[in-house]
Amino acid sequence: MAVNFKQCPVCDAPIRVLWPTVAVWRCTNCKLLMRNPQPTEQELGNLYDGSWTAPEENSRETGGTNSYLAGHYAAQLLHSLRLPSFAGLTILDFGAGRGATAAALASLGARVVAVEPFGYAYLQQRGISVFQQLADIPQGTRFDGIVSIDVIEHLPTPVETIGQLGPYLSDNGWLFLATPNVAGISCRVKRAAWKEVRNPGHLYLFSPQNLELLLSKAGYSRPRRLRWYIQYSANPAHRALHTVLQSFVVDGEPYYLAYKS
Numbered sequence: 257m258a259v260n261f262k263q264c265p266v267c268d269a270p271i272r273v274l275w276p277t278v279a280v281w282r283c284t285n286c287k288l289l290m291r292n293p294q295p296t297e298q299e300l301g302n303l304y305d306g307s308w309t310a311p312e313e314n315s316r317e318t319g320g321t322n323s324y325l326a327g328h329y330a331a332q333l334l335h336s337l338r339l340p341s342f343a344g345l346t347i348l349d350f351g352a353g354r355g356a357t358a359a360a361l362a363s364l365g366a367r368v369v370a371v372e373p374f375g376y377a378y379l380q381q382r383g384i385s386v387f388q389q390l391a392d393i394p395q396g397t398r399f400d401g402i403v404s405i406d407v408i409e410h411l412p413t414p415v416e417t418i419g420q421l422g423p424y425l426s427d428n429g430w431l432f433l434a435t436p437n438v439a440g441i442s443c444r445v446k447r448a449a450w451k452e453v454r455n456p457g458h459l460y461l462f463s464p465q466n467l468e469l470l471l472s473k474a475g476y477s478r479p480r481r482l483r484w485y486i487q488y489s490a491n492p493a494h495r496a497l498h499t500v501l502q503s504f505v506v507d508g509e510p511y512y513l514a515y516k517s
């Protein structure tokens with residue numbers, strides 16, 4: 257049965273249809289965007305199982321973070337955490353996709369454990385320590401940090417799932433999240449035609465305010481939006497434009513760090 261929302265699953269306020277052609281609704285209070293009705297579990301399973309038969313060609317579903325971007329993310333994360341390296345830290349990559357971030361973190365010294373429900377076998381073949389589900393991680397395991405890049409928008413119950421990560425963090429443990437930004441220029445200009453809105457696996461789309469509300473509801477404190485300058489493209493014009501968007505924090509991808517409450 258497809259879930260059909262009558263109210264916002266995060267703040268319980270009424271919702272209104274925003275872009276009917278792509279079945280996207282918006283909360284009248286917190287402005288969260290949600291697909292409504294949501295795809296069924298079977299539809300999502302078909303989407304991802306089909307994609308993982310050719311993971312490199314279907315990076316929209318199997319993980320858009322390539323090794324170039326992952327290297328930037330890992331280096332910037334070190335800088336934001338004010339650490340010289342990840343040596344001695346154990347990090348969970350939740351929703352690890354094709355493993356680029358896990359490999360980048362490991363190359364900077366981290367011991368990385370991945371959770372990846374659909375690409376589990378692929379990551380195992382790459383020699384990454386991986387579990388299919390969070391619940392498969394041995395009891396009592398604690399991580400110094402958890403990264404989850406472009407995952408939260410795919411989760412059927414994001415507050416609950418992000419909340420379930422908390423008990424796996426050590427006392428001063430941190431959570432790093434990245435997700436497409438509905439307050440960014442691309443969404444504001446392209447609206448229902450924006451590629452992140454059209455992606456059928458994106459069940460929710462967040463603004464920075466939505467993310468802060470979600471992190472607080474999921475039991476995290478001190479959320480901090482990180483000001484990173486990431487170059488996504490080799491094209492000089494694209495790079496210049498993107499630097500401007502990032503400097504006005506209206507780029508397509510907010511990065512957040514929060515801590516276990």
Ligand SMILES: [Zn+2]
Pocket residue numbers: 264265266267268269283284285286287288
């Ligand atoms: Zn809401």
